[in-house]
Amino acid sequence: MKRYILPIVLAVALIATGVWGYYQYNERNDYHTYLDIQFQRQFYDLIGHVENAQVDLAKAMVSGASKDMIKHLNDTVFQAYMAQEKLTQLPFEHGTIRTTERFLNQLGDYSTAMVNKSLEGIVLDEEEMGTLSELHSYANMLSQQLIELQQDITTGGVNFGDLRREGNRDLGQLNDRMEKFNLINFQERVQDYPELIYDGPFSEHLTDIKPRLEGEAINEKKALEIIRNNFSEEKIRDIEVVGEIENTPIPAYYVRGTRNGNDGQEVSFAISKTGGRILWHLNPREIGESRLGLEEAIKQAEEFLENKGYENMTSTYTTTYEGQSVINFAYEENDIIVYPDLIKVKVALDNGDIVGLETEGFLINHHERNIEKPEISEEEARERLSSGVEVEKARLAIIPTAGKKEILCYEFKVKYGSDNYLVYIDANDGQQRQVLLMVEQEDGTLIM
Template identity: 80%
Template sequence: MRRYILPSILAVALVATGIWGYYQYNERNDYHTYLDLQFQRQFYDLIGHVENAQVDLAKAMVSGGNKDIIKYLNDTVFQSYMAQEKLTQLPLDHGAIRRTENFLNQLGDYCTAMVNKSLEGIVLDQDEMSTLSELHNYANMLSQQLIELQQNISAGGINFGDLRREGNRDLAQLSDRMEKFQLINFEERMQEYPELIYDGPFSEHLKDVQPRLEGETIDEGQAIQVVQENFREESVRDIEVTGEIENTSIPAYYLRGTRNGNNGQEVSMAVSKTGGKVVWYLNPREIGESTLDREEAIKRAEEFLTNKGYEDMVATYTTNYEGQSVINFAYEQDDVIVYTDLIKVKVALDDGEIIGLETEGFLINHHKRDIEEPEVSEEEARERLSSGVEVESTRLAIIPTAGEKEILCYEFKVKFGEDHYLVYIDANKGEQRQLLLMIEQEDGTLVM
């Protein structure tokens, strides 16, 4: 009788294991179905915002008065930035859609510049109207490509839930699947879209300035040593150079390695050929349930930057999505915020691990400034504000302008009605240089 007990126990265990496995299989499928539905909604919203931007831009071009032009250009700005936000939330290879993101960003920024010009009573000239027309054509092209892509997805060609799963495991496989996306065609056709030069603290053209990064040129072996030294605490091992990144502001080596402690999770990074600096780092691991709040995430990011040798960095804005917090840090010199010297840190909100780093803005622009005393006092600058706003905070900041220049401004955070704005008053001339609307959202602050 006893000899039948063990086989019986094993049989019961096998059945229980099968039931558990079936349950886990269903749970996994349900989760990826949920992801697919969420991404489908984001993609649907993306199409809507691009179509609205196209329509609003067309209305602006056919409007006869400055008042109407300003209204429709403002609407275009909002739609383009919202489209960019939706695009970045989709599980697509960032490298393959970078120019699309840049286009949406520059569309919004250029329209903002035209709004500012129209507010001064200046009629847009023929060249500016031609640029708006070209941007409208590209927006129309992008809208058509997105609709075609949506039709492919609806026909069962691509499942966003599976795409996210595959993307986490194998970025190369994800890139292969991107060949099916009509967005690639849009990328190729956008190579010659107009360069937009205009005033604005977040102007895209500032990335094209000559980097201030200095140092000797390193080889592949030295690049591996840089990763070993910089990510010793993260236990990155099996590091190898898999390629080179050219035709960019900072030529770099592309490396991959394995992160201990995450079941051998593969991580990737870029190290500059000049000076051997980490340009970016990415750990695309799956993230569990969030346990950290905004303040805790910022603290983890601050500690990380300090350990990596980045001093005097101040957290400015944060964005949360899918269990991650992306925190923007700007350099501070003599109590002045320097917005061009930017570092982005991505924190996993389940355990506070740093899963992303981007230092390009800092490496390109950072240097010691000779900051002189403002010729305009804070009180005098405050007098330039509207009497209807409530000033909540003030600080000095350096912001970029066209022509690779920087200006010292008073940054006033003000409240008007229920909305918050950032107003930049030139600290030497007393002129208003920029006005940004702050849209507080659950996942962070959108500044436009």
């Protein structure tokens, strides 16, 4: 009887192994099906936002009244930024979609700049209207390319979950597949769209500026070490460099890994080749029911930045949507807000996780400044304000302008009627440099 015991045990073990393997196989397939559903939703949303952006832009161009143009341009800004947000959550290698992201970002920026001019009572000139028309054409082109890409994916039986998995194993194969679709065609055709130079909102970086980031050049091995050291608490595994990000102000390594928990959620990073700094971090996990308020989210973001070595950062403006808050931080020196040195932190409101980080503005612009004493006093600057406004708050701030310059200003938060504005008076010559409308919304404050 004993001679049968070992074969029986082995047979049972073999059956158990088979059952376990089958279970794991189904688990893996279920997970990739779940990923596919999530990415499909993001892709549909992306197409919708791009289509809405080009429709809103068309409405703005045919609007006869300034207030109608402002409304439609504001809608364009929202749709462009939401499209950019959805695009970054898709399983495409970051360097491949850089041009598309940049286009969406500048579409939103330029529309914002035209809103600011219209609010000042300035009629857009022929050149500016021509730029809007050209941007509309490119938005329409992108919309068509995305629809064709969606159709190709559907008819080709491509599973987004598998696409993400292939991206981990073989980035070259993923890029070959992308080239068969049409998104890259848009990037090739949009290379020559006009560079948009303007006094954009402070939350965006100056265009075509040489980064001030310094440090030694790092290799791929060092980039992975930086991730492990900076995010050790998240226990990220299977970290690998899957590409390089070029044709950008700060060249970087594109790194992916898997975070323990959250069903093995994939996370991604960009690490600068110079100095080994974290340019951005993205954890596109599903966000649960909100349990944190905005103050708690800001506190989580502040602690995160302090732990990462970013000191003297103060929160400025926030936006909350889909269970997460995006918090803008600006550098503060001697009680002076330095708006160009910007860091954005995205906080999940279900548990306070940091699910997004972007430091490019800070790394490009931050340096030791010799901030001279203002030539005029705050009281003298107040005299330059309209007599019809009520001043609620005043402070010094450094703001960016076109031409890669910075100006020290008095920032006045004022109320006129039922609306709040930010008025910037040059601290040296007393000229009004900028007026921004603060639109208080349920999801945050929109600065226009």
